[in-house]
Amino acid sequence: MRSLGNTNIKIKRVGFGGIPIQRITQEETNIVIHELEKQGINFIDTARGYTISEEYIGNALEGKREKFYIATKSMSRNYENMKKDIEISLKNLKTDYIDLYQIHNLKPEEYDDIFDDYNAYRALLEAKEEGKIKNIGITSHSLDTIKKAVDDEKFATIQFPYNIVEDQADEVFRKAHEKGIGTITMKPLAGGAIDDGLLAIKYILSKNYIDVAIPGMNNIEEVQQNVLAISCGELTEEDNKKIEKIRKQLNGNFCRRCEYCLPCPKKVNIPQNFLLEGYYSRYNLKEWSLERYNQLGDAKASNCIECGLCEEKCPYNLPIIEMLKNVCKILE
Numbered sequence: 388m389r390s391l392g393n394t395n396i397k398i399k400r401v402g403f404g405g406i407p408i409q410r411i412t413q414e415e416t417n418i419v420i421h422e423l424e425k426q427g428i429n430f431i432d433t434a435r436g437y438t439i440s441e442e443y444i445g446n447a448l449e450g451k452r453e454k455f456y457i458a459t460k461s462m463s464r465n466y467e468n469m470k471k472d473i474e475i476s477l478k479n480l481k482t483d484y485i486d487l488y489q490i491h492n493l494k495p496e497e498y499d500d501i502f503d504d505y506n507a508y509r510a511l512l513e514a515k516e517e518g519k520i521k522n523i524g525i526t527s528h529s530l531d532t533i534k535k536a537v538d539d540e541k542f543a544t545i546q547f548p549y550n551i552v553e554d555q556a557d558e559v560f561r562k563a564h565e566k567g568i569g570t571i572t573m574k575p576l577a578g579g580a581i582d583d584g585l586l587a588i589k590y591i592l593s594k595n596y597i598d599v600a601i602p603g604m605n606n607i608e609e610v611q612q613n614v615l616a617i618s619c620g621e622l623t624e625e626d627n628k629k630i631e632k633i634r635k636q637l638n639g640n641f642c643r644r645c646e647y648c649l650p651c652p653k654k655v656n657i658p659q660n661f662l663l664e665g666y667y668s669r670y671n672l673k674e675w676s677l678e679r680y681n682q683l684g685d686a687k688a689s690n691c692i693e694c695g696l697c698e699e700k701c702p703y704n705l706p707i708i709e710m711l712k713n714v715c716k717i718l719e
Contacts, residue, residue: 391430391598392569394522394543396456396486398430400592400599401613404573405433407605408440410671413447415605420447422610424454432458432546432571432601433480434491435472438675441479452482458571460489460526464501469510473519487544488514489524495531508541526573528644528658530555537563544569548644549597550577551590551630552637555645564596575600578662579669580637584609586629588616603670638703640710648697648707656686657697657707664714680718688714 524544667676
């Protein structure tokens with residue numbers, strides 16, 4: 388067991404990511420939650436934006452709430468909407484408190500505004516004072532946002548993508564750990580791009596400054612496999628060879644969401660397009676991905692004019708134009 392930063396949350400280093408709950412039934416969710424309990428996994432992360440995930444998890448946790456730490460998150464940025472989302476989360480999760488409530492996927496341009504008197508952070512502070520939430524966290528796909536959060540020390544935890552091919556947050560995770568800020572890694576399998584789940588989790592757990600990885604799981608077999616990583620020991624020479632092979636395989640067509648390609652002159656949100664295509668193709672969250680893609684409006688891949696500025700700025704030399712065409716082919 389390990390403390391999540393300086394919080395009172397004591398967890399195993401493998402937690403449960405609730406996004407795949409959207410593609411299974413309530414009965415199947417009950418089975419997965421039962422297996423988590425059996426395997427001693429006691430940290431569950433979900434979100435308001437994951438459609439029925441909160442509700443299914445809440446139903447599955449009836450009678451066993453005290454055996455789990457629950458984390459959820461909201462995309463709300465203003466005071467009133469965040470207050471409403473907290474109440475909805477409490478109702479969905481069938482609990483009178485949530486251990487960790489996170490501001491979800493915060494972008495750099497939104498960061499300073501959330502601390503205004505009529506915005507989200509104030510609502511979270513009030514909910515904490517009332518005992519409705521125990522800790523306040525933040526998640527983002529922007530490294531700049533997470534860096535600010537660590538420097539400001541206003542959040543108990545940070546959550547950011549981290550895996551074999553996405554290690555750009557390495558230094559910020561180290562710094563957060565030194566400050567006692569809990570470190571949570573999402574996308575440990577690179578959104579399903581890494582096939583060897585056991586090695587992917589083992590790699591993350593080899594980093595002592597990372598508190599917990601939260602792979603998405605929707606069946607007993609995935610739970611059992613991910614738990615095995617905890618007792619696998621240190622990375623071997625053979626493991627490191629496999630890791631380098633994975634990096635080479637994914638290097639040419641994998642977006643790390645560093646956002647160096649932005650801003651696009653046509654306002655295309657390039658990383659978000661790739662993220663949603665990954666959810667569609669690798670997570671099998673087709674309806675959810677299409678809905679969010681259509682909400683992008685002018686930021687959709689189809690608005691690309693092939694000017695090539697993004698490819699000039701990409702530090703990984705990705706064929707962004709062709710990748711955006713592939714997004715259109717799949718999601719349009």
